[in-house]
Amino acid sequence: MADPVRQLAVVDVGTTAIRLAVAEIGLDGVPRILEQPRQNVTLGDDVFTRGEIAPRTIETCAAGVRQFIRRLEEYGIPLDPEHVRVVATSAVREAANRDTFVDRMYVATGLEVQVIEEAELSRYTYLSVQPFRRSPLFAPGLVTLVVEVGGGSTEVLALRDGKVSFTQEHRLGALRLWQLREAGGLSVHGRREVMEAHIQRFTDLLAGCFAGETLPPLRVLAMGGDARFAASRLRPGWEARRLVALPVGRVAALAEDVLRQSEDDLVRRYALSYVEAETLGAALRTYVSLAGAWRLRHLYVTTVSMRDGVLADMAGPAEGDDVFAEQIRNAAVVLGEKYHGDMPHARYVASASLQVYDALTDRHRLPLRNRLILEVAALLHEAGMFVSTRSHHKHSMYLIHNSDIFGLTAWDKELAGLVARYHRRSHPLMAHEIYGTLPHDRRLTVCKLAAILRVADALDRSHSRRVRVQRVEITDRELRLLVAGVADPAVERLALEQKAGLLADVYGLRVVLCPVQG
Numbered sequence: 001m002a003d004p005v006r007q008l009a010v011v012d013v014g015t016t017a018i019r020l021a022v023a024e025i026g027l028d029g030v031p032r033i034l035e036q037p038r039q040n041v042t043l044g045d046d047v048f049t050r051g052e053i054a055p056r057t058i059e060t061c062a063a064g065v066r067q068f069i070r071r072l073e074e075y076g077i078p079l080d081p082e083h084v085r086v087v088a089t090s091a092v093r094e095a096a097n098r099d100t101f102v103d104r105m106y107v108a109t110g111l112e113v114q115v116i117e118e119a120e121l122s123r124y125t126y127l128s129v130q131p132f133r134r135s136p137l138f139a140p141g142l143v144t145l146v147v148e149v150g151g152g153s154t155e156v157l158a159l160r161d162g163k164v165s166f167t168q169e170h171r172l173g174a175l176r177l178w179q180l181r182e183a184g185g186l187s188v189h190g191r192r193e194v195m196e197a198h199i200q201r202f203t204d205l206l207a208g209c210f211a212g213e214t215l216p217p218l219r220v221l222a223m224g225g226d227a228r229f230a231a232s233r234l235r236p237g238w239e240a241r242r243l244v245a246l247p248v249g250r251v252a253a254l255a256e257d258v259l260r261q262s263e264d265d266l267v268r269r270y271a272l273s274y275v276e277a278e279t280l281g282a283a284l285r286t287y288v289s290l291a292g293a294w295r296l297r298h299l300y301v302t303t304v305s306m307r308d309g310v311l312a313d314m315a316g317p318a319e320g321d322d323v324f325a326e327q328i329r330n331a332a333v334v335l336g337e338k339y340h341g342d343m344p345h346a347r348y349v350a351s352a353s354l355q356v357y358d359a360l361t362d363r364h365r366l367p368l369r370n371r372l373i374l375e376v377a378a379l380l381h382e383a384g385m386f387v388s389t390r391s392h393h394k395h396s397m398y399l400i401h402n403s404d405i406f407g408l409t410a411w412d413k414e415l416a417g418l419v420a421r422y423h424r425r426s427h428p429l430m431a432h433e434i435y436g437t438l439p440h441d442r443r444l445t446v447c448k449l450a451a452i453l454r455v456a457d458a459l460d461r462s463h464s465r466r467v468r469v470q471r472v473e474i475t476d477r478e479l480r481l482l483v484a485g486v487a488d489p490a491v492e493r494l495a496l497e498q499k500a501g502l503l504a505d506v507y508g509l510r511v512v513l514c515p516v517q518g
Contacts, residue, residue: 007034007077010310011068013088013105013113015044015151015175016275018061020068021307022075023315030131031311037071039064040275043091044151044175052096061101062108069109079110085310086111089121090152090173119409122167123324124309125157126406129221129302132243137300138162141216145206147290148223148306149283151175156206157406160216164327164406165334166209172202174226174279177286192259195282203289220290221300225276226283230254231301233270238301245298248291255284324407325372331406332379339386339399343379348465350378352456356479357449359472363507364448373412374449376405377419381453384420397421397434415445422450423457427502451503455511458495459483467492470516479509482516489513 006025011018019038023031041061046053065086069079077083086105092098093115102113116124129146137144138159146157152173158165177195222230230251231238238244258266259281266277291299336343353374357364377400384395400417408416418435422428428447430436435446459467459481466485473480483489493513500511 006315007075007083008311008314009068009072009075009077009084010307010314011065011084011086011111012305012307012310013041013043013061013065013086013092015047015089015091015173016279017041018064018068019307020071021305021311022072022077023311025311025315029315031308031315033308036307037068039067040273042275043095044173047091047095048152048176048179053092053098053101058101058104059108062105065105065109065111069111081112082314084111085314086113087310088113088115089306090150090169090171093117094152117409118167118169118404119407119412121155121169121306122157122404122406124306124313125155125223126164126309126327127312128223128304128306128309129157130312131304132221132302133162135243137219137221137243143210143216143218144221145218145290146221146223147287149174149226149286150224151279154202154286158209160334163330166331167404167406168206168209169404170202170205172198172286174283174286177282178278196285199282199286199289202286203293206290207293215294218294218296219298219300220287220294220296221302222287223302223305224283226280227287227299227301228303229270229272229276229280230284230287239303242303244301246301248288248296248299251284251291251299252288255281255288258284328372328405328407329375329379332376335399335403335405336380336383339383341380341382341385342463344465345460345463346379346382348460349381349453349456350375352459352469353378353452355469355472356452356455356481359474359479360452360507363474366445366448369412370415370445370449373408373416374419374452376400376408376412377416377423377449378453378456380416381420381423381457393421393424396423411442415442415449418446419449419453422446422502423453424499427505447502447506451506454499455479455481455496455503458499459492461491461495474509477508477510478512479503479507480512480514482514484516487515489515 008025009022011020017038017040019036021036022034024034025031042057043053046057092101095101098115105113125146140161144159148155150173152175154170154172156168177198231244231246233254234246234250235244263274263277266272267274287299336346357371357374380400381396383399384392387395397417397420400420401413405413428435467483467489468485469481470484471482496511496513504510
């Protein structure tokens with residue numbers, strides 16, 4: 001009988017270090033970390049000062065990964081994508097020569113580097129904290145902010161009642177803050193003020209996400225090596241519990257102690273690397289500032305990291321695609337509510353859109369992912385009303401493009417925004433900004449989805465949801481909407497005359513409204 005235990009590995013090419021995580025996957029599908037060695041690199045120093053990765057740094061990274069490969073060979077782990085995944089975060093993502101870096105790494109190591117975009121990073125973070133979903137930290141009625149202050153950026157995943165509320169990535173990382181702190185020409189006091197000002201701005205922006213609402217009890221879960229360092233100093237032996245509460249006052253005192261010392265002193269006193277010593281104080285001050293914004297008495301720290309999320313994804317997440325889709329829907333609904341949208345209307349339009357989409361499956365031949373994008377566009381098609389009723393469809397596109405929506409890539413948001421933009425008024429035209437720059441296949445996807453959204457929106461022209469779609473039938477020449485609720489849906493027929501033209505152009509079908517008993 002085959003051994004049910006598998007071994008997987010992830011190599012994390014970060015801003016200040018390359019880390020290897022080797023894990024064992026048992027019958028329960030839960031990764032158990034075997035070891036996590038690291039090698040310090042200067043990716044962040046290169047990118048945040050010069051905009052690109054120096055050739056010498058690229059070679060250092062390649063040598064580090066090759067050393068990790070030898071370790072994996074000792075474990076007998078196959079060097080294929082099913083068993084080993086190499087990921088890179090903000091430093092590589094922002095580098096002007098990221099493609100050169102990725103290509104060189106592949107030639108030098110034989111492994112493909114996956115540069116993680118914001119949406120994928122938030123997904124991995126969500127997966128990494130799932131072992132704690134039954135802990136008091138994620139109890140009903142709580143808002144939990146999962147925050148990781150990295151070297152180049154700070155990631156925020158907000159969960160309300162255990163569901164994703166929003167995600168954000170801020171270009172404020174511990175290494176960037178340290179570089180500000182060490183800026184030339186400033187006194188010690190001045191450097192500290194500059195750093196604190198940037199931390200306070202980040203805190204204010206995050207607090208602004210909850211402005212105007214009665215906020216339920218809030219907790220901050222701090223991830224990352226700097227938070228784990230604080231836990232190891234303040235609660236020795238905490239790793240056995242994997243989750244610990246640290247008094248904010250003691251974390252603040254530790255941060256002040258760290259910031260008063262030189263890097264040389266920190267290296268000697270705490271056995272840190274110089275990279276760790278440079279970033280530690282700024283990261284701890286960021287966590288303390290967040291706690292202060294909501295007058296929290298404790299910060300929670302966990303042993304898990306984004307790498308645990310990658311490993312869980314490789315193992316086959318216990319939470320399937322349907323659960324992630326539900327989290328994406330929830331994030332879209334939260335965004336719609338933030339902009340005071342008519343959510344009963346939005347949900348109606350989303351449901352009708354999906355009925356039409358499913359009926360047209362043989363004709364649109366789109367990947368299943370686009371069904372979810374259409375649903376998001378429908379939920380947010382009137383979000384632009386928050387800005388202005390005039391040209392609100394264009395404002396909706398802008399808000400969707402520029403919002404952090406859990407689980408959506410940059411193209412996902414661009415597609416959803418364009419579909420929402422064309423729910424009314426003009427059909428898509430090559431003269432239009434953004435749409436006209438897309439390749440042909442993406443323009444066609446926009447038209448296919450926008451045509452469906454226009455029809456669904458016309459069915460609730462009155463925003464009363466009085467018409468219920470019982471069934472959608474497709475014939476050679478017609479898309480027949482069998483509806484109940486009113487004997488004479490004259491308002492809806494008029495709206496369809498005005499808005500169904502794009503569907504006729506794209507699919508070659510005339511839309512017919514057919515009242516039925518029901």
